[in-house]
Amino acid sequence: MNPQLEALFDEPEKRYLRPEELNALSQYVSSLPERINLYRRLRSEEITLMQQVADTLQQQMAGEPEDLLKRSLKNGLLALRYVAMAMLTDDVDFVKKRMESWLPGIVEAYGTRAIDERLHQLIYEQLSGRFTPQQMALLSPSLVTARNLLAPQEIGTEADLTSETLVGLF
C-alpha cells in the first residue's frame, strides 16, 4: 500500500488519527472501485494487449534476435503487472522497489535498451488507446518509474557475463 497510508496504522498507541489523515484514507478508499475496475481490465486484457505490442515490436525490430525480444517482452509483462499492482495499492514506489535493483543490470547485460525503450513506448500507446485519461492518470506515475529504470545508469560490471561463464575464467 501507499507508504504514507500504511504509516497511518503504525502507532495507534501514540494518538488517534487526525482529520486530515482520515481524509487521506477516505480518498484512497473512495478511489478503490475505479482502481479495482482498471486492475480487472488490465488482467483480462493482458494477453491481447501484449500480443499486439509483441507483433508491432517484432515488425519494427525485425533485425533483433528473437530470444532478446522474448526476454524484453517477459520483462515488459512483468513491469505491467507491477504497474497494475502499484495502481491498485496506490504505491508509486512499488515498481521501483521490485525492479530497480535488477532490471537496469539485466538491460545492460543483454544490451536490450533500444528494444526495451521501444517496447515501453508500444505498451504506453496500447494503454492510452484502451483507457480513459482518468485511468491513465492512475497508471502514469508507475509507468514513468518503469521508463526511468531503462535509462542508462551507474551499475555493476556484469556486462561481459552473459555469454561466457565464470568457469572459463580460472
Place this chain on the structure above:
Amino acid sequence: MISIADLLIDDRLPGNYFANDVYVRGTLELGLLENRRGDRLLALPDALLKSIISGLNNETGQATALVLRNCGLWWGKNFYARFCEELSDYHGKPVADLSMAEFLQALQECWRTHGWGVLSLNLDYQPQGFLVIEIQNSPFTAHAVQPNQPSGALESGILQSFFSQLTGRELTCVQTSCESLGADCNRFVLGLENRLQSVPSLVQEGQPHEAIMRVVTR
C-alpha cells in the same frame, strides 16, 4: 511470431526472488523468522558477532582467523546448495540454465536482503584470471580479529567455497582491503591457489589492494 500466451505458459514471470519485502517473513507468534520458502532466518546481533570474535581470541589466540575461515568454508558449501535450490525452484529450471548475469545478480540481491552488505563483482582482472568481489557495509568485518589486519576471514571462507563450487575449480580467496582498516569496501581476490601464494604476506605487510594486484598480475 512470438506468442505472449506461450511466454506465460507456466504463468510465472521471474523477477527478483530476494525482493526484501517478500523474502523476509515469519511465523512470529511461534518466534520464527523465515524466508519465503519457510526456511528459518535469524537476526544476528552485532554484539554476538563481537563476542564470538573476542571469545575465539581468548581461547585460541592467533587461530581465530583460521577458525572463522573454516566456518565460512562450511557455511559457503551449504549456502551454495541452498541458494541454487531456491533459485532453480523460483525460476522453474536448473540453475545451469540461468545466465551468469542472472545468477550473479540474484547473489547480489540475496546478499543485500540478508543484511550482509552490498556485494559487487569487479572484472578488471578477469583477463588475468582473477575475480575481485567488493563488499560494502559488511556486518562481518566490523570488529577487528587481529590488530591492523583485515577481518573478513568468515567472508573469505564463504566466497571461496561458493565460487569454487560455482566454477568447479579449487579456488583460493584472500582479502586485500578491509572497511575496518579504513578502506572504502572489503575486497576479496579469488583465483587459483598457486597464483595467490604471495598475497597473504603482502596483505600482512599492509600493501594496498592495487599494489597487490600489480604483483600478482606481473
